[in-house]
Amino acid sequence: MNGVDGCMTTCIRCLTTAAPEPLGLCPACAVRTRLELASGLRRLTDYLAAWAAFDEWCRARRDGTAFA
Numbered sequence: 001m002n003g004v005d006g007c008m009t010t011c012i013r014c015l016t017t018a019a020p021e022p023l024g025l026c027p028a029c030a031v032r033t034r035l036e037l038a039s040g041l042r043r044l045t046d047y048l049a050a051w052a053a054f055d056e057w058c059r060a061r062r063d064g065t066a067f068a
Contacts, residue, residue, distance in 0.1 A: 051066065
């Protein structure tokens, strides 16, 4: 129960299903949200890895670093 008065509230994402979870998400939206988060973290990891590779490339060419 996550409502102010102890009652269940509606999912904050789909606005149609009861949300028993403390974050205010129904079970289906909770799964989708977690999958989106995991996907975003993978994309961030890939992005940062590309910057690290570029930095190494710059250092190998003795052009300095990619970072200010």
